[in-house]
Amino acid sequence: MLYQTHAQVHLGNIRRNIEAIRTAVGADRKMLIAVKANAYGHGAVEVSRMAQKAGVDWLGVATVPEGMELRQAGIRLPILKLSPLFPEEMEAAFSSDIAIAVCERGNIRAAQDACKALGLRGNVHLKVDTGMGRVGCTPEDAPAIALFIEKNCPNLNVQGVFTHFPVSDEGDPSYTRAQFARFKAVVEAVNEAIGRRVELAHCSNSGAVLAHPEAWLDMVRPGIMIYGHYPDAETPQSIPLQPGMSIATRLSCVKKVSKGTDISYGRTWSAPRDTWVGTIPAGYADGFNRLFSSRGRVLVNGRSCPIIGRVCMDQSMVDLGPDAQDKVGDQVVLMGEQGGLSISCEEWAKVLGTITYEVTCQISPRVSRVYDED
Ligand SMILES: Cc1ncc(COP(=O)(O)O)c(C=O)c1O
Secondary structure (H helix, E strand, C coil): CCCCCCCEEEEEHHHHHHHHHHHHHHCCCCCEEECCHHHCCCCHHHHHHHHHHHHCCCEEEHHHHHHHHHHHCCCCCCCCCCCCCCHHHHHHHHCCCCCHHHHCCCCCCCHHHHHHHHHHEEEEHHHHCCCCCCCCCCCCHHHHHHHHHHHCCCEEEEEEEEEECCCCCCCCCCHHHHHHHHHHHHHHHHHHHHHCCCCCCEEHHHHHHHHHHHHCEECCCCCHHHHHHCCCCCCCCCCCCCCEEEEEECCCEEEEECCCCCCCCHHCCCCCEEEEEECCCCCCHHHCCCHHHCCCEEEEEHHHHHCCCCCCCEEEEEEECCCCCCCCCCCEEEEEECEEEEEEEEHHHHCCCHHHHHHHHHCCCEEEEEEEEC
């Protein structure tokens, strides 16, 4: 086999995270898991296949091609595109049986036209902006828009009403509570306007799954927690989670260098003593961010070793220490466990000044995904 730096995707852990959420939210409520952005870097098809077996009810995608990829892979679960579409994307979405988010009349007309042309009835979910400030109609407009669909769009079914929380993961619950109160009133007004109860009212991302049980409604919509991470250090860890990904590579070169030897581009690191330097075939093109230059660390034969000098596009250097006995081919863990030590995705996020979401999304396609089930 040709060697690549690889991400071990722990499908068993992801499944257990899903099961833990199911236990918390109960069997009667639907669960949509966000598999957008290649399942936050973990592999959308593989995660969705497992989720289908694990009793997940819906999948959430960010783009029409993401949804089509799942259909082409034989995934049968309902799929919701979580954000608005351009008119020219409607036909592709509905012919792949993807439910869509809508929030304004022009877009809704385009959806109606596409469904009429296809001779089918498409499902739409009305997106309401209750305080995220991204997409969605105003709470005041929602009932009239829902009624507009009911009256003018015989090929559309208002299947859902939904909103999104920007700070449900933060310690202070007051903003989310106010948003939720607004959303509940919107759902009631929409139901009244169209004279029936909309099948799916939903608003709970991971932060709300963990901290706002009152907001679970008909369906929850977790993303990051599926992959084993709490959305924020302040979020209550009310459901146990296990990490969905480890990343490992191997030493590709080991050499003894003497004190004063410069390492990598820019000569930003010089050996402070005689030492052994190891090279790994992982760089910023793999998602091993350049901000790790002289700041990150890896695990080699059960020791924590610092990244030295600049991370290159395809390779990085590690100080193995003056007494190292490591050999070319030895395993190097970039994220995960080795010999009782571990480097978490949260540690990466902290060093890089970002969030775990971005860390796993940025693991590039060049890093082969290897799936374990148990
Ligand atoms: C509309 C919507 N719902 C749910 C999620 C899942 O959020 P999280 O990963 O924080 O659980 C996202 C992700 O950004 C989203 O955009």
